[in-house]
Amino acid sequence: MSELLHMFSYPFMQRALVVGVLVSLCAALLGVSLVLKRYSMIGDGLSHVGFGALAIASAFHLAPLAVTVPVVALAAVLLLRLSQNSRVNGDAAIALISSSALAVGVVTVSVTTGMNTEVSSYMFGSVLALSRADAALSVALSLAVLALFLLFYPRIFAVTFDETFSRATGVRAGAYNSLLAVLTAVTVVLGMRMMGALLISSLIIFPALSAMRLCRSFKGVVLFAAAVSVCCFTAGLIASYFLETPTGASIVLADLLVFALCSLARRK
Amino acid sequence: MAILECTGARFAYDGVSVLEDVNFRLEQGDYLCVVGENGSGKSTLVKGLLGLKQPDAGRIVYGEGLKSTQIGYLPQQTGIQRDFPASVYEVVLSGCLNSLGRRLRYGPAERALAERNLERMGIEELRNKSYQALSGGQQQRVLLARALCATKKLLLLDEPVTGLDPIATGEMYNLIKLVNLCDNITVVMVSHDIHEAVRYATHILHLGHRQLFFGTAAEYRESSLARRFLGGNRL
Known part of the structure; x- marks a missing residue:
């Protein structure tokens, strides 16, 4: 217990905990809608775009979040359009964009600062990456994401369940899809610093999938996913501190464990 | 005043007309069945009625204070x-x-x-x-x-019994008719199942890229079109 207290006496761990819990909550809530709407790939694509944008921002010594958030938000709307447009091969286009963004990021980093620990921290995340200003901005943005999700909950449910019906009853489904995409973009960027570009999408997808194994109502899935997400984050963070394992990967493994348990529980 | 009136409506995708010359009028409490083969424009008409697709010509007007967002839609x-x-x-x-x-x-x-x-x-x-x-x-x-x-006024049902077993199909038809009769709710139903359609509906709209028939179910039974479409078996 005293070791746990000692762990959270470090300011960077306190920041990591606060930001991480909030981002985990956002990711889980949005993840339910994204998974059900078959948009999981968008979350993954966005993290790669985020990596590219982050690499460019740091090469030009720009504020990382201020550059990355708008770029990724723009990419989110673009990816959404692509996946809805039946004339282009949506999932192929997303794969194309995400690997291109990754390539741009890697080349930018290697040309400017050289392949170093910085790249690795972008790819796999680091609790040390969060500055005080970053943390404040992260808290504000994730609170905004949470508030918007809760405010529009009935409409988000309707659009997720049956888009045509919602459109017919006068809901601007397109606007809500874009809202969902932009909120996801913000969440991906915020979580990426800690989780890493390669791992952030699991924060979105795993809790929703785990919850869908067990819960039968939408509200149940949303609440359970949120709880799973926060618990796995905290457990992963603590484990990574004591076992000296990378934070992002430890959190993903915690999520995987819960998913396996949920799948087993469903079989019985 | 009619609850729904469609005048000379024409729908096109990228300039290619898929449905034209649609003219019909429904009063509160009518039960319209929209029939036609696959690709005859039934789904396009549904989109038009829901306001999800604007007609390229003509117009669709709702009466009795009904708005297109107040339709009970079953997709x-x-x-x-x-x-x-x-x-x-x-x-x-x-x-x-x-x-x-x-x-x-x-x-x-x-x-x-x-x-x-x-x-x-x-x-x-x-x-x-x-x-x-x-x-x-x-x-x-x-x-x-x-x-x-x-x-409170209009149900729009798009193939509501597709994939149901015969018992569930019968129950569904009865429920729809019940709502239609007891609550005086106008029903517009798109269906493949023309035999049942003629049995329950008060009006029939037969589409084939344009309006082939609109009238009461009784008139439809007597029409040469119905005889052809029903495979020669008179109902």
Whole structure:
């Protein structure tokens, strides 16, 4: 217990905990809608775009979040359009964009600062990456994401369940899809610093999938996913501190464990 | 005043006309069945009636204070994921979305409406069940209850019995007719099943890229078109 207290006496761990819990909550809530709407790939694509944008921002010594958030938000709307447009091969286009963004990021980093620990921290995340200003901005943005999700909950449910019906009853489904995409973009960027570009999408997808194994109502899935997400984050963070394992990967493994348990529980 | 009037409506995709010359008029309490082969423009008409696609010519006018967002729509099953985790109550309540206006949350009025429609469809005992665990017939009842939450005047049903077994099909038709007769709700139903259509509906609209027939079900039975379409068997 005293070791746990000692762990959270470090300011960077306190920041990591606060930001991480909030981002985990956002990711889980949005993840339910994204998974059900078959948009999981968008979350993954966005993290790669985020990596590219982050690499460019740091090469030009720009504020990382201020550059990355708008770029990724723009990419989110673009990816959404692509996946809805039946004339282009949506999932192929997303794969194309995400690997291109990754390539741009890697080349930018290697040309400017050289392949170093910085790249690795972008790819796999680091609790040390969060500055005080970053943390404040992260808290504000994730609170905004949470508030918007809760405010529009009935409409988000309707659009997720049956888009045509919602459109017919006068809901601007397109606007809500874009809202969902932009909120996801913000969440991906915020979580990426800690989780890493390669791992952030699991924060979105795993809790929703785990919850869908067990819960039968939408509200149940949303609440359970949120709880799973926060618990796995905290457990992963603590484990990574004591076992000296990378934070992002430890959190993903915690999520995987819960998913396996949920799948087993469903079989019985 | 007619509840729904379609005058010279024409629909096109990228300039290619898929449905034209549609003229019909429905009064409150009518039961219209829209029939026609695949690709005859039935789905396009549905989109037009819902206001999701604007006619390229002509117009669709609602009367009796009805707005196009106040139609109780039951979409084709393909539009909905059968494995969606949602309780029956959540699904039915989401039909009240168009009465929310600028409010963000459902109030007591919407909750009461959802309860009433659960009861109307005889599915109160399913309210906390998961939608994905229901049989096809039960799922359709849930969607009909949701549609009833969205309207007081007009139901628009797109192939409501496709994929149902004969018993569930019969029950569904009876429920729809009941709502039509007891609550004086106008019904517009798109169907492949022309034999049943002629039995339950008061009016028939037969499409084949244009309007081939519009009139009462009795007139339709006597028409040469019906004889051809029904395979020579007179009803």
